[in-house]
Amino acid sequence: xxxxxxxxxxxxxxxxxxxxxxxxxxxxxxxxxxxxxxxxxxxxxxxxxxxxxxxxxxxxxxxxxxxxxxxxxxxxxxxxxxxxxxxxxxxxxxxxxxxxxxxxxxxxxxxxxxxxxxxxxxxxxxxxxxxxxxxxxxxxxxxxxxxxxxxxxxxxxxxxxxxxxxxxx
Numbered sequence: 001x002x003x004x005x006x007x008x009x010x011x012x013x014x015x016x017x018x019x020x021x022x023x024x025x026x027x028x029x030x031x032x033x034x035x036x037x038x039x040x041x042x043x044x045x046x047x048x049x050x051x052x053x054x055x056x057x058x059x060x061x062x063x064x065x066x067x068x069x070x071x072x073x074x075x076x077x078x079x080x081x082x083x084x085x086x087x088x089x090x091x092x093x094x095x096x097x098x099x100x101x102x103x104x105x106x107x108x109x110x111x112x113x114x115x116x117x118x119x120x121x122x123x124x125x126x127x128x129x130x131x132x133x134x135x136x137x138x139x140x141x142x143x144x145x146x147x148x149x150x151x152x153x154x155x156x157x158x159x160x161x162x163x164x165x166x167x168x169x
Contacts, residue, residue, distance in 0.1 A: 135167025
């Protein structure tokens, strides 16, 4: 897979909630079998070697069935053969990623929290926006939930795919 599918359902990983890396892989396998068509590997506290090991396991689970994005670690995204890299809003210019060896084939996903950030990310060639936090979320402590109005405002401002995130059950 290399194009962003529609409809788009993304699972964002949390191995602590899953009960460990092995259970996480099993849960991702089940979710993909049930229709999830994108997985964002979001394990910010893992050391690089452990993150790569988990990314390779998830690549096997998702290959040809769901897009795999690696959150914040471009080298791991390239090394595991991920479909894309996900960047936080404050990461900088997505175009800079495409200059790295092996990165030209990556889709770039970008977190956005405002209409202005969505416009900036689109101008910098982000392929996908992950917008929120829409509803209160245990994984984004202290952040204000923006509500669905943010998504509507972003949709009116940009033409790239948008995934809503935060407290969606």
